[in-house]
Amino acid sequence: xxxxxxxxxxxxxxxxxxxxxxxxxxxxxxxxxxxxxxxxxxxxxxxxxxxxxxxxxxxxxxxxxxxxxxxxxxxxxxxxxxxxxxxxxxxxxxxxxxxxxxxxxxxxxxxxxxxxxxxxxxxxxxxxxxxxxxxxxxxxxxxxxxxxxxxxxxxxxxxxxxxxxxxxxxxxxxxxxxxxxxxxxxxxxxxxxxxxxxxxxxxxxxxxxxxxxxxxxxxxxxxxxxxxxxxxxxxxxxxxxxxxxxxxxxxxxxxxxxxxxxxxxxxxxxxxxxxxxxxxxxxxxxxxxxxxxxxxxxxxxxxxxxxxxxxxxxxxxxxxxxxxxxxxxxxxxxxxxxxxxxxxxxxxxxxxxxxxxxxxxxxxxxxxxxxxxxxxxxxxxxxxxxxxxxxxxxxxxxxxxxxxxxxxxxxxxxxxxxxxxxxxxxxxxxxxxxxxxxxxxxxxxxxxxxxxxxxxxxxxxxxxxxxxxxxxxxxxxxxxxxxxxxxxxxxxxxxxxxxxxxxxxxxxxxxxxxxxxxxxxxxxxxxxxxxxxxxxxxxxxxxxxxxxxx
Amino acid sequence: xxxxxxxxxxxxxxxxxxxxxxxxxxxxxxxxxxxxxxxxxxxxxxxxxxxxxxxxxxxxxxxxxxxxxxxxxxxxxxxxxxxxxxxxxxxxxxxxxxxxxxxxxxxxxxxxxxxxxxxxxxxxxxxxxxxxxxxxxxxxxxxxxxxxxxxxxxxxxxxxxxxxxxxxxxxxxxxxxxxxxxxxxxxxxxxxxxxxxxxxxxxxxxxxxxxxxxxxxxxxxxxxx
Numbered sequence: 001x002x003x004x005x006x007x008x009x010x011x012x013x014x015x016x017x018x019x020x021x022x023x024x025x026x027x028x029x030x031x032x033x034x035x036x037x038x039x040x041x042x043x044x045x046x047x048x049x050x051x052x053x054x055x056x057x058x059x060x061x062x063x064x065x066x067x068x069x070x071x072x073x074x075x076x077x078x079x080x081x082x083x084x085x086x087x088x089x090x091x092x093x094x095x096x097x098x099x100x101x102x103x104x105x106x107x108x109x110x111x112x113x114x115x116x117x118x119x120x121x122x123x124x125x126x127x128x129x130x131x132x133x134x135x136x137x138x139x140x141x142x143x144x145x146x147x148x149x150x151x152x153x154x155x156x157x158x159x160x161x162x163x164x165x166x167x168x169x170x171x172x173x174x175x176x177x178x179x180x181x182x183x184x185x186x187x188x189x190x191x192x193x194x195x196x197x198x199x200x201x202x203x204x205x206x207x208x209x210x211x212x213x214x215x216x217x218x219x220x221x222x223x224x225x226x227x228x229x230x231x232x233x234x235x236x237x238x239x240x241x242x243x244x245x246x247x248x249x250x251x252x253x254x255x256x257x258x259x260x261x262x263x264x265x266x267x268x269x270x271x272x273x274x275x276x277x278x279x280x281x282x283x284x285x286x287x288x289x290x291x292x293x294x295x296x297x298x299x300x301x302x303x304x305x306x307x308x309x310x311x312x313x314x315x316x317x318x319x320x321x322x323x324x325x326x327x328x329x330x331x332x333x334x335x336x337x338x339x340x341x342x343x344x345x346x347x348x349x350x351x352x353x354x355x356x357x358x359x360x361x362x363x364x365x366x367x368x369x370x371x372x373x374x375x376x377x378x379x380x381x382x383x384x385x386x387x388x389x390x391x392x393x394x395x396x397x398x399x400x401x402x403x404x405x406x407x408x409x410x411x412x413x414x415x416x417x418x419x420x421x422x423x424x425x426x427x428x429x430x431x432x433x434x435x436x437x438x439x440x441x442x443x444x445x446x447x448x449x450x451x452x453x454x455x456x457x458x459x460x461x462x463x464x465x466x467x468x469x470x471x472x473x474x475x476x477x478x479x480x481x482x483x484x485x486x487x488x489x490x491x492x493x494x495x496x497x498x499x500x501x502x503x504x505x506x507x508x509x510x511x512x513x514x515x516x517x518x519x520x521x522x523x524x525x526x527x528x529x530x531x532x533x534x535x536x537x538x539x540x541x542x543x544x545x546x547x548x549x550x
Numbered sequence: 551x552x553x554x555x556x557x558x559x560x561x562x563x564x565x566x567x568x569x570x571x572x573x574x575x576x577x578x579x580x581x582x583x584x585x586x587x588x589x590x591x592x593x594x595x596x597x598x599x600x601x602x603x604x605x606x607x608x609x610x611x612x613x614x615x616x617x618x619x620x621x622x623x624x625x626x627x628x629x630x631x632x633x634x635x636x637x638x639x640x641x642x643x644x645x646x647x648x649x650x651x652x653x654x655x656x657x658x659x660x661x662x663x664x665x666x667x668x669x670x671x672x673x674x675x676x677x678x679x680x681x682x683x684x685x686x687x688x689x690x691x692x693x694x695x696x697x698x699x700x701x702x703x704x705x706x707x708x709x710x711x712x713x714x715x716x717x718x719x720x721x722x723x724x725x726x727x728x729x730x731x732x733x734x735x736x737x738x739x740x741x742x743x744x745x746x747x748x749x750x751x752x753x754x755x756x757x758x759x760x761x762x763x764x765x766x767x768x769x770x771x772x773x774x775x
C-alpha cells in the first residue's frame with residue numbers, strides 16, 4: 001500500500017535564533033507547570049502571612065500603625081517583608097505582572113500546539129504503512145473478519161469508517177469523536193480568562209457601603225464623579241419572627257444618574273437589585289432611626305432636617321406603679337432625662353394622683369441593675385426606694401415594681417441647633433405603641449416630641465417626622481465577573497469533553513489470515529477495553545497479546 | 551505496557567500519536583504576536599461589553615466649564631481656583647431649566663458654594679449662608695450654590711425648605727466640580743470660593759463654615775456688615 005508522506009515529529013524551532021529561547025520557554029509545558037506551581041506558592045504566602053486590611057490600603061499612616069502591630073510576630077524581618085510586598089501579595093505589582101506573564105505563557109503554549117492538533121483532527125493520515133501495524137504503541141490482532149461485518153459494527157460504535165482495498169488486503173480507517181482533542185484549547189482559554197477576569201476585577205472593581213435612612217439619598221462615589229450615582233432609600237422594611245429572629249429585609253431603591261431617575265427596584269438579602277453593572281445588596285437593616293425637622297420661626301426657614309440613626313442605647317426601667325389597693329396607676333418604661341450621679345431617670349407624674357416621684361436606674365454591679373426612686377416632696381427613709389430587677393417596693397404609699405430593664409435607642413451629639421453639643425435623642429415606644437422622640441441636653445429642659453406634632457421652644461419649631469428605618473446597602477461592581485462565568489462554563493465543558501467523550505482512531509488491515517489493528521497511543525486509555533468490546537460485537541475471540549501503552 | 555520500539559512513529563507513518571505534545575514555530579507573527587493579539591481581542595471585547603453595560607455618564611447639552619472671555623480675565627493668567635487667579639467660568643442649568651453663567655455676575659462679589667442635599671455638613675452650614683445672603687444681598691452679594699449631580703426636584707425641595715433664594719445651579723456630570731478641584735486633594739464638600747467683583751478668587755474654604763468664617767471671608771471680597 002502507499003503511505004502518507006512523513007511529517008516531521010521534531011519541534012519546529014524559530015529560524016531567528018534570538019526568538020528561540022523565548023519561544024522554547026513560552027511553549028514548554030514543564031516550564032508552565034513549574035511557573036503555575038511557583039505562583040501558587042506565592043499565593044499561599046498571601047494566605048499565610050497577614051495582609052493589610054482592605055480599608056487601610058493606600059493610607060500610609062494606617063498601614064504604618066498596622067505594621068507596628070506585625071513587628072511582634074515578624075520582628076526585624078517586618079520592614080524587608082513590607083518592601084517585598086509580602087503584606088500585600090495580591091496587590092503587589094510583581095504578583096500582578098507574574099499573573100500577566102502567565103497569560104502570555106499559557107496563550108503561547110496553547111496556540112503553538114494548534115496547528116498539529118488541528119491537522120490531526122481534520123486531516124488525519126487515513127492510510128499507514130504496513131509496518132505501523134507491527135510497531136504501533138497500541139495494537140492487536142484479531143481473527144479474520146469480513147469487512148461487510150466490520151463496517152456496520154464500527155459504525156454502531158460511533159466510528160466514522162473509510163475502507164480501501166489494495167492487493168490482498170483491505171484497509172479500514174475508523175475515527176470516533178476526533179474533535180474532542182480541541183477541548184483542551186477550550187480549557188486553556190478558560191484558564192486565560194480566569195486570570196484576565198481577576199486582573200480586570202482588580203483594576204476596575206468597585207465596592208462601597210451605603211447606610212442611609214428611609215427617605216434620604218446617598219451618593220455612590222465620594223463627591224463628584226463622571227459616573228456618579230445617587231441612591232434614594234424609598235422604604236426599608238424588616239420582618240421578624242415571633243422570637244425576634246429576622247425573616248426578611250428588603251429595601252425599595254431609586255437610582256439617579258446625571259440628575260435623572262434611571263431605575264427603581266427592590267433589593268433583598270438574596271436578590272440584589274441590579275443597575276448598570278452595579279449590584280445593590282441588602283447588607284443590613286436598622287429599625288431605629290428618626291427624622292427631625294427644626295424651623296426658625298422668625299424666618300420660616302428650615303435650619304435642621306436630618307434623619308439620623310439611634311445607634312446607641314440607654315438603659316431605662318420598665319415599672320408598674322400601683323396604689324395601696326393594688327390598682328395599677330402606671331405601667332411604662334421611664335426614659336431618662338436626668339443623668340445624676342446616683343442614677344439616670346426622670347420625674348414621673350403618677351396618673352390619677354397628685355403625686356410626682358423620680359424614678360431612675362443605676363448599675364448595681366456588672367451584671368445587675370437597681371431601680372432608684374425618691375419622692376422629692378417627702379423626707380426620711382420612706383422617701384427613697386432601691387430595689388432590684390423583679391422586686392416590688394413601697395415609696396410614699398405607692399407600690400413600685402421594677403419589671404425589667406429596657407434598652408432605649410438613642411444617639412449622642414446630633415447637632416441640633418439651639419441646644420448644647422451634648423444633646424442626645426432617644427426614641428421611646430409606649431406599651432400602646434405610641435412613639436416619642438425625646439431631645440435631652442444638660443442645661444435645657446427635655447423636649448418631648450410626638451410624631452408629626454410640632455413643638456415651639458425658644459424661637460424654634462421642632463417636628464419629629466417619624467421613625468425612619470435605615471438600610472445598609474453594599475454596592476459592588478465586578479467587571480471581571482463575566483470573564484469568570486464564561487471561563488467556568490468553558491472549563492467545565494472542556495474538561496467534560498476531554499474526559500467523558502471517548503475518542504478513538506483505528507487503522508485496520510484485513511487479510512484472509514488475520515485482522516491487524518493499530519490505534520493512537522493516547523493517555524486517555526481504553527484501547528484494550530475498546531478492543532474487547534469490538535471482538536465481542538464481531539463474535540471473534542478476544543485477543544490475548546494486546547499491546548497497550550498506559 | 552511499554553512501547554515496542556523507540557522509533558518516532560511519525561517519521562514513518564505520518565501518524566501523530568500525541569499531537570497535543572507537539573509545538574510548531576510559524577514565525578514571530580503567527581507564533582507569538584497573533585496568539586497574544588487574539589487573547590487581547592477576546593479580553594478587550596468582554597471588557598468593552600461589560601463597560602457598555604455600565605452606561606457611563608454622558609455630557610449634558612453644552613453646559614459645564616466654558617471659556618472665560620479674555621476681557622473678563624483681568625489677571626492676565628489662565629483661570630484657576632487658586633487665590634489671586636480668575637475663577638474658571640461655567641455655564642450650568644438651574645433646577646427650573648434656566649441657565650447661569652458665572653462670568654455674567656462680574657461686577658458683584660460672589661460666593662460660589664459647592665454642596666449637595668445628601669451632604670450633612672452642607673446642610674449644617676446652609677442656614678448660615680442663607681442668613682449671610684439675606685443680610686448682604688442689598689449690598690450686592692451674590693451666592694451661587696452649585697449642587698453636585700443631583701435631581702432637580704430634590705434640589706428644588708431642599709432650596710424651598712431651607713429658604714435658599716439665591717441662584718442654584720446643578721453640575722449634572724460633575725465636570726465643573728472636577729475643574730474646580732472638588733474631590734481633589736481636599737476631598738469633599740462643602741467647598742466655598744469667594745470671588746471679588748472682578749471675578750478673582752480671594753479666598754476659599756474647604757469644609758463647613760461658621761458664621762464667623764463666613765463673615766471674615768466675605769470681608770475679603772468687600773462685603774462687610
